Amino acid sequence: MDATPRTSRPTFPDGYGIPTTSEGLLTWDQVEPRLREAMHYWISSVRPDRRPHSVPRWGVWLDDRFWYDGAPTTRHTRNVEANPAVTLTLESGSEVVIVEGESHATRAHPDGLGARLAAAFAKYHDAGYRPGPDSWSGDDGGGLRVITPTRAMAWFSFPADCTRFTFAAGQV
Numbered sequence: 001m002d003a004t005p006r007t008s009r010p011t012f013p014d015g016y017g018i019p020t021t022s023e024g025l026l027t028w029d030q031v032e033p034r035l036r037e038a039m040h041y042w043i044s045s046v047r048p049d050r051r052p053h054s055v056p057r058w059g060v061w062l063d064d065r066f067w068y069d070g071a072p073t074t075r076h077t078r079n080v081e082a083n084p085a086v087t088l089t090l091e092s093g094s095e096v097v098i099v100e101g102e103s104h105a106t107r108a109h110p111d112g113l114g115a116r117l118a119a120a121f122a123k124y125h126d127a128g129y130r131p132g133p134d135s136w137s138g139d140d141g142g143g144l145r146v147i148t149p150t151r152a153m154a155w156f157s158f159p160a161d162c163t164r165f166t167f168a169a170g171q172v
Helices: 028-037 075-082 113-127
Strands: 006-008 041-046 052-057 060-062 065-069 085-090 096-105 144-155 163-166
Touching: 028 060, 028 096, 028 144, 028 163, 041 065, 041 075, 052 075, 060 113, 075 096, 085 144
Parallel strands: none
Antiparallel strands: 006 163, 041 052, 041 085, 060 065, 065 144, 085 096, 096 144, 144 163
16 A cells, blocks of 8 residues: 655744755655654543543554554543544654554454564564464454554654655545
8 A cells, every 4th residue: 555645844933944945855765664663652642631641652553554452441542432633653852753643443354464463563572572463353353453644744854854744535
């Protein structure tokens, strides 16, 4: 699936030094590997009383989406069941990737997704996390959730390469 988003400059207040031309924009091919290779992610959601909530998560970037799991009774899952809007970020404050999208419960269908997810989660084997291909195939999906991106922003050399990525509806 080709999920190459449109690129543009984000709008910042005067004084931030954001270039006004498209020269120096990042490409999605430069950003996506960081999403695939990261070990730690932060997901922010909104509580029912509209207060923000952030939580560190393990997960994998696969098929142009972010896949993660966890108990349906957690604060995060209860938040996104009521309001699926989320922000996914990586740990770095200097090589920044920020993904906006929606988180929805899902399960690994018998099309081989479970095996591909298990293979991608191998990056956590040294930490003792070893889900198998059937971990997300039960009736409850094993707590599997997927974030589908709508927008992203990234920079690796602020402000020169600050880039906004916009995903077309239904593109990913």
